[in-house]
Amino acid sequence: MIDLRLLRDDPDAVRASQRTRGESESAVDDLLRANEARRAAVQRFEALRAEQKQLGKRMPKAAPEERATLLARTKELAAEVKAAEAGVTAAEQEQRQAHLAIPNVVEPGVPAGGEDDYVVLREIGERPSLPTVRDHIELGEGIGAFDLERGAKVSGSRFYYLTGVGALLQLGLLQLAIAQALEHGLTPVIPPVLVKPESMEGTGFLGAHAAEVYRLEADDLYLVGTSEVPLAAYHAHEILADLTEPIRYAGWSSCFRREAGSYGKDVRGIIRVHQFDKVEMFSYCRPEQAAEEHLRLLGWEEEMLAKVEIPYRVIDVAAGDLGSSAARKYDCEAWLPSQQRFLELTSTSNCTTFQARRLNVRYRDEEGRTRPAATLNGTLATTRWLVPMLENHQQPDGSVRVPKALQPYLGGRDVLEPVRR
CATH class of the missing domain: 3.30.930.10 (Bira Bifunctional Protein; Domain 2)
Incomplete structure (x- = not known):
């Protein structure tokens, strides 16, 4: 797999490699989108998990009148965290497929073209x-x-x-x-x-x-x-x-x-x-x-x-x-x-x-x-x-x-x- 940091920092280098190979440049954009979607999914999951942990800490100290509200939110969060975790799994699978579709980035100086262009x-x-x-x-x-x-x-x-x-x-x-x-x-x-x-x-x-x-x-x-x-x-x-x-x-x-x-x-x-x-x-x-x-x-x-x-x-x-x-x-x-x-x-x-x-x-x-x-x-x-x-x-x-x-x-x-x- 190619380095995702290279993809994010210099996507044009990956596009240039694809052109030199005669491969599709759109695959680079597909991977960029999949990587961004995965990062967003992970951020959402981590934010919800952080909120879930904070609620867990607040519950023992909560006043009786707060407890019902916190319990309701806890149930909501459990469902949201489960859905967010599934979203991360799906985003990771989509990113992996997009990642596997891109061949290695060619070295500078490699001849462009096909079988007869050595x-x-x-x-x-x-x-x-x-x-x-x-x-x-x-x-x-x-x-x-x-x-x-x-x-x-x-x-x-x-x-x-x-x-x-x-x-x-x-x-x-x-x-x-x-x-x-x-x-x-x-x-x-x-x-x-x-x-x-x-x-x-x-x-x-x-x-x-x-x-x-x-x-x-x-x-x-x-x-x-x-x-x-x-x-x-x-x-x-x-x-x-x-x-x-x-x-x-x-x-x-x-x-x-x-x-x-x-x-x-x-x-x-x-x-x-x-x-x-x-x-x-x-x-x-x-x-x-x-x-x-x-x-x-x-x-x-x-x-x-x-x-x-x-x-x-x-x-x-x-x-x-x-x-x-x-x-x-x-x-x-x-x-x-x-x-x-x-x-x-x-x-x-x-x-x-x-x-x-x-x-x-x-x-x-x-x-x-x-x-x-x-x-x-x-x-x-x-x-x-x-x-x-x-x-x-x-x-x-x-x-x-x-x-x-x-x-x-x-x-x-x-x-x-x-x-x-």
């Missing part, structure tokens, strides 16, 4: 010069890395089996990510992948992204699309001491996405699938540390990309393509030779205090006051990385070179040869 910050590495280009499907099936046909037979479209060297490549990649996370002081976590509605809502995934989420109706639980969700909810309703140093986790989990509305887009192979594995970084820090922490997470993502030796670029994502929780997001996109385009591999988002306000995650400042923490997340490795790894390291005979950093996880092999069928 800004390229840098491009790293050389795109390979390949005499013949095979796509990741031909390469992966050739070396026995996955089985798409049986995945579809067993589970339906966009499911797959990772087999043989494919399973080893993914396990090696994720273990390499965890090893790097440990080097930088992150705590490894294997979280639950089924979460309660409040955890999903608290991280902002039940708004515009609700159609992407798998829900188990019988149990009222959700399958997570990223371990960001259970890691953000890990410290819900807690106070994280003084938080002078960020608290950082690296979550390894399976992830599930319905991919609603993406029909016809990257449907072949393992680019856009319903289930995949991922190592996700997650950080809690003080709000004033968040911008620096964001760049730190981006740096660790680039460090991992360098280890798997694939060319990539970094983009500053436009406001209209941000999730509701993100104030800014940087993506790392790998070069995909078969399609002559860049493919998103990692995202890192600064969610400022947006998620922490929803989940009630706080820290204690130097004066002992509790403040909402800032939260950030960033992808360190995921199944999709196999796609550009196979394509950028392919060789003319259909074999695939193994990046040096991954060779220990594949028994020391430096090349994955096509298998006989």
